[in-house]
Amino acid sequence: MAKLPSVSDLTSLSKEEVKAFFSNIDTVLVDCDGVLWFGKNPLPGSMEVINRLKELGKKVFLVSNNATHTPEQYVKKCSMFGTKVDKNDIIIPSVVIGEYLKDQNFKGKAFVIGSQAMKQTLTDLGIECIGDNDELQEESLIGFTDNLKSLDLNTEAVILDFDLKLNYLKLVKAVVLLGQSNSTYIIGATDFNVPITPEITIPGPGYFENLLASVTKRKPIIAGKPSPVVAKVISKRHPLVPERTVMIGDAMTQDVLLGNNCGFHTILVLSGVSSLEDATRYPDNKPTYYTSTLGDLLPLLQ
Structure with a gap:
């Protein structure tokens, strides 16, 4: 039986190593459902991580396949959870x-x-x-x-x-x-x-x-993840340099595949659709890192 490819836990790195990783990132694309929130409830620490990335000067886009809300409703929801985002930073189908x-x-x-x-x-x-x-x-x-x-x-x-x-x-x-x-x-x-x-x-x-x-x-x-058409729309609003962009999401077949299709770094968050076993099942679609929840990154970004 072929050996499954390993994926590194981002939270196992030191603060210095995490800092070095994000110092080479200009643009952060992050999924919403299963990463930032479930329904009306934010996942612990998730919105604080978004706020911290913005404080560090990263350009953050919310990139979701959920079009059951308008961009204005996404902005309002983020505001309720303590995060300010611009309507043009909401990328949905x-x-x-x-x-x-x-x-x-x-x-x-x-x-x-x-x-x-x-x-x-x-x-x-x-x-x-x-x-x-x-x-x-x-x-x-x-x-x-x-x-x-x-x-x-x-x-x-x-x-x-x-x-x-x-x-x-x-x-x-x-x-x-x-x-x-x-x-x-x-x-x-x-x-x-x-x-x-x-x-x-x-x-x-x-x-x-x-x-x-x-x-x-x-x-x-x-017109949704994992199609590169999504990245083309983002690139009209903000220059995307693949090696300085990271896609964070909970779905291997949407989030991680979009990142790999476009040459981005990828972080799989295990609080939603995909498991760590999913992350190691397909060597051609492996995330750069994984973490249990997005909120786990907060102490490492301080």
Whole structure:
């Protein structure tokens, strides 16, 4: 059996070694859910670490696959937890999608399977959204068909993301629109598992992307982690030097993979999705360091 690659615990380093590591870092990208907080509760010491990194002169971006909040709501949440962040430092799929479509000079309508917050953010960025979160789940085939007939086939983009009100009708509408040759297909979060509390994890949009792909044979543009498109949006706001950038997150297949795709340093935090076993399972996607919680770094950054 092949020997598993080892990953170093960042908190096992001395203060001098941690200082030396961060002295070579200009930009910090940090995930939110499972790293900074769970729902309404901040993880102990996490926001204090963000404050300390900012005090040390690091440029900090919050890079989340969760677009169920607007950037303004992220700013407000951070403020409640004692950390000041700028709206432009919030990088979420709705922001990335809006920026991508603007770069493509997109002028059409977008059918959105996603949260109201995602639609609001896209609308604020000048994207016309259709597809209502409160669409009825038709219980008769006739009513279902009539609803489909009302679909605007000139809609030029289909956007898939996390939607607590997802239903069969929305998926079928997406299938119909993806059958149009000129349609653009974009997915925000590709996560398969979404932790909503330390004890509860629910299915993410990745499962529904697989379903649509099996029917339509279409592959989407990815506008969430681990796609390098995310880094391109950040680089328009702040220069990214890969060897002086670190990605901190709790998910190997989103956070660590984004960092490795872009040549960044990576820190896996074990307070969310992935375990230390996950970190050693794939030698081609190994984090630079790991730590049990982000708050564990606070004493080493003083």
